[in-house]
Amino acid sequence: MDVMPKWAEVVLVPLISLLLAAVISALVILAIGEDPIAAASLMVEGAVGSVRGWGYTLxxxxxxxxxxxxxxxxxxxxxxxxxxxxxxxxxxxxxxxxxxxxxxxxxxxxxxxxxxxxxxxxxxxxxxxxxxxxxxxxxxxxxxxxxxxxxxxxxxxxxxxxxxxxxxxxxxxxxxxxxxxxxxxxxxxxxxxxxxxxxxxxxxxxxxxxxxxxxxxxxxxxxxxxxxxxxxxxxxxxxxxxxxxxxxxxxxxxxxxxxxxxxxxxxxxxxxxxxxxxxxxxxxxxxxxxxxxxxxxxxxxxxxxxxxxxxxxxxxxxxxxxxSIPRELIVVIQALVILFTGALDNMVRMPLERMFLASKRRREAAKPERKPVEPAE
Amino acid sequence: MDYLTLIQLLDSTVRLATPLLLACLAGLFSERAGIFDIGLEGKMLAAAFFSAAVAALSGNVWVGLLAGIGASMVLSAVHGLASITFRGNQLISGVAINFLAAGMTVLIAQDWFRQGGRTPSLSGGARFDSITLPGADAIADTPFIGPLYAELISGHSILVYMALAAVPLTWWLLFRTRFGLRLRAVGENPAAVDTAGVSVVALRYAAVAICGLLCGIAGAYLSTALQAGFVKDMSAGRGFIALAALIFSKWRPWHALYACLLFGLFGALETRPDVIEAVTTLKVNSALLGALPYVMTVIILAGFIGKAIPPRAGGEPYVKER
The missing domain is CATH 1.10.3470 (ABC transporter involved in vitamin B12 uptake, BtuC)
Structure with missing residues (x-):
């Protein structure tokens, strides 16, 4: 699996998976008639906005x-x-x-x-x-x-x-x-x-x-x-x-x-x-x-x-x-994280691998001395 | 213990075994096709919520049942997408589905009904009533046969009879049809099925869809027949007991029936500690009795009482090019 550079493997794939989970979570909050941005800022405020919040977060x-x-x-x-x-x-x-x-x-x-x-x-x-x-x-x-x-x-x-x-x-x-x-x-x-x-x-x-x-x-x-x-x-x-x-x-x-x-x-x-x-x-x-x-x-x-x-x-x-958002929202987010970073890992990985492979080929094609002989069709 | 108590005990055994049996057969189809499914619990829970919610809103339990089946099949599709199309880890996908159902049901219930994550209680046409079989009232007073027929055999909801009918149907489908042969083959040796020119992907999706259908009926039974309405986490580990029953039965339909009836009996005994005391003169803790199906499954898995061998290609995503 040397298709992707290490940084993409370690940072990019999990980040995209997380982003997908976050987007769907936001859609869920929207669907139950709440404002995802207000909800997010309330979570930030409650979790890291005070000593008490930090205490429980940690x-x-x-x-x-x-x-x-x-x-x-x-x-x-x-x-x-x-x-x-x-x-x-x-x-x-x-x-x-x-x-x-x-x-x-x-x-x-x-x-x-x-x-x-x-x-x-x-x-x-x-x-x-x-x-x-x-x-x-x-x-x-x-x-x-x-x-x-x-x-x-x-x-x-x-x-x-x-x-x-x-x-x-x-x-x-x-x-x-x-x-x-x-x-x-x-x-x-x-x-x-x-x-x-x-x-x-x-x-x-x-x-x-x-x-x-x-x-x-x-x-x-x-x-x-x-x-x-x-x-x-x-x-x-x-x-x-x-x-x-x-x-x-x-x-x-x-x-x-x-x-x-x-x-x-x-x-x-x-x-x-x-x-x-x-x-x-x-x-x-x-x-x-x-x-x-x-x-x-x-x-x-x-x-x-x-x-x-x-x-x-x-x-x-x-x-x-x-x-009025129940605590179970966290269970949904947790499920989405498991789904995207775990089970649907290949859904994110496959297109990325294809992308990196294509750019690698293009770079190799740009170097004339390395260019392979074109097979006759 | 008198005769009537025994009949009552067996009656609640049948009631409690029904959701286990449906979920167990659901798992049977999926795992026989090589797709491990630890998301039975989540699919049941989602179906329980959507069938109760739609039944409460529409007033028609059959519409509710369809909604429950639909919800369960959507989760099945997610499982199929993750484990068949994207060749992901089937166990992790199952875990995600369980949590997704546990969270989403409460979230939507709160949004729709504002009753703390439950649906309104169902009554009338929004619930599956028990069916009195013909002649049950007439012979109810006959000694021995009367209570047996009127109490135990008659007087269940239609879903109970459907679950029981699903056992021979499953057996016939898996062991007497071409589809069944291919489905079992895809769980043992998918490459061979592929070589024969049959689509592995289509077969596995079909198995996962049947699994969703049966889990949907199981969930609907919980909230519209066994109880009148949905409450948070009402599947209460039944999906995992069904999984235990599946291993206990070594992935065979008739044995699944026996295993589910046995685990249903444990469930019935859990609610009747007085009966256990009367029969065994022992005070058995109900929590420990509840753990018995799990303990028995571990013992079976350990191979001390006959070995449980799962379908050979179970849990492995199929990759065509080798």
Whole structure:
């Protein structure tokens, strides 16, 4: 695929896809009788126009960095991990178990324990589908979908039977000890003397997410394991010939993927809710798919796409608050991004490739010494 | 558990199995032709909304059904465009369709009806009523046969009987006609079909269109027969249970019927915990019972109880020039 220059591959194709998604989103807003430009400016205002807006934009972005990296790592091994949602739920469960039953002396130690448990639980939830794919050939997409539903049932059951405080009707765990609350951007700004809102939005987990992005970059492009994962993704038969064990790569890539998705639990459960509630994942596992596609499975791209989706999420919430446009607009935009950057990728790519090919031919035709002999008709 | 409770339980089994069966047969056509479809859920949801909305506006449920089928087939066309014409990733396309339906239905419902993403409740001619089969009232009091006929066999909406009729029809179409043979061949070895001079693209589009048709009926059943009106996310994972049933049945029509009835029974039991307790003397958590179809599918996929082998060319876009 050397038809297109690298910049076109990395920047132009996703940009055109995004533009198509944006145009159709605007048409949708027009169709329901609202003004797309007014809606867009309201979203910008709500998402990045205030400290509170930024707080939530980055809070959501934190979730999407984790789930986006999770999908991206699996993509590199040509595995489609659609189970980020379930893995994140289990990660949240791990966080809750770590924080409810052990009296950690300080939030830093609590955070380390929660990180370990979240990653372990998420990875564990990805292990069975990975093993079944590698050893028994069961399709990982189907098994991970099934595991999402099983995770949701498991969580309802755990909350109702074990974690719910005695006498409570609400299916949620008890609140964690207050000294385990994670430091938030708002708290930090307040201590600096800047007036900020009091809600628990973006917290120290954002830095953990950025560290994970760097970690994934190092892993994928600077280590032997990352090379093996990418080689396996490009060609399974070539990887096998080079002595790469497909079972090992499938399982390891999925464990890393599941662990990353599970880490989202620190942000939602320890950082924001400060207890385990039902549906704390709010579909972030699925947004990870859009984020990874848009970010071309590169950690830098994932971080940028995650912040964009954080902006959309927070902006969409504001939009629902002030206009009659429901929050589901974000789901539509998300769907369009997945459709154009993922499924209809070739629709954008094919005409572009033809264009670049034509211009390349013209340039070559301009050089007389390179001109091939015209075949006789 | 007495006889009447059993009849009631089986009755709701049939009701809950119907949308699963229609969606499962829809997936069967698509996947037998080599097009994976995890967008069954989204197509059902879109059809559920449009059939309820148009039925509410027109007052005629048949017009609603057509609108539902139309909406579902539009999404099918998108899936076909992405996975057949542009040779994109069929799974990613399915995911996009699910989200598109989840978002658009609420957005349009809010715009049209302003009732928080639902349609007005349907009544009268805007809903599929249950049909009383001839003689059901006459023999209702006969012991044993009476309740069986009057409660279980009679008294469903026309869509239930259509779904049941679709099973032999699907079997006949796939295994006894030329079209069916070609459709199955295109899912196993598209190059061979192409060599024989039959269009792979046309066959696959036909399969995807049939899939849209059946998903449309399934969605319409949800909002105009099973319930009276559309509510947000009302498909509630049924498209994925249908997918599970499809794997469970190993892509065969009659087995799809049995799998859907089994999963329908789980659904019926979920709403009757008292029955489970009475029979098994165990307190079974309804959430865990709801997860049973998924667990069973994973076990089947793992190949511990007979191996589920999908059509060989499933998920692969067909490229003519090699």
């Amino acid at each position: 809070y959501y972005a934190t979730n999407f960095i984790f789930t986006g990296l999770a999908v991206a790592v699996a993509f590199h091994a040509r595995l489609f991990n659609i189970g980020g949602e379930g893995q994140a739920m289990l990660g949240g469960l791990g966080v809750a178990l770590a924080l409810l039953y052990v009296p950690w002396p300080h939030w830093t130690i609590g955070l380390i324990a929660a990180t370990g448990m979240a990653a372990a639980f998420g990875a564990l939830w990805a292990l069975i589908p990975a093993y079944l794919q590698a050893k028994r050939g069961s399709h990982i997409v189907i098994t991970t979908i099934m595991f999402n539903f099983i995770a949701s049932a498991l969580l309802i059951w755990m909350l109702n039977e074990f974690l719910k405080p005695v006498g409570s009707q609400d299916p949620a765990s008890a609140r964690f000890a207050t000294h385990l609350d994670l430091p938030t951007l708002n708290g930090w700004l307040a201590s600096m003397g800047i007036k900020a809102s009091k809600d628990d939005s973006v917290n120290v987990t954002f830095l953990v997410a950025l560290a994970c992005a760097v970690g994934v970059w190092v892993l994928m492009w600077k280590t032997r394991l990352g090379y093996e994962i990418r080689a396996f993704g490009h060609s399974e038969s070539a990887a096998k010939y080079a002595g790469i064990n497909p079972v090992k790569i499938t399982v390891v890539a999925m464990l890393i993927s599941g662990g990353l998705a599970g880490l989202m639990g620190i942000n939602t459960v320890m950082g924001e809710a400060e207890r385990l509630v039902l549906n704390s994942t709010e579909g972030a596992g699925f947004i990870g798919i859009a984020v990874a596609l848009m970010g071309r499975s590169h950690p830098l791209g994932v971080v940028i796409a995650a912040i964009l989706f954080g902006f959309l999420y927070q902006g969409g919430a504001e939009l629902a608050l002030w206009t």
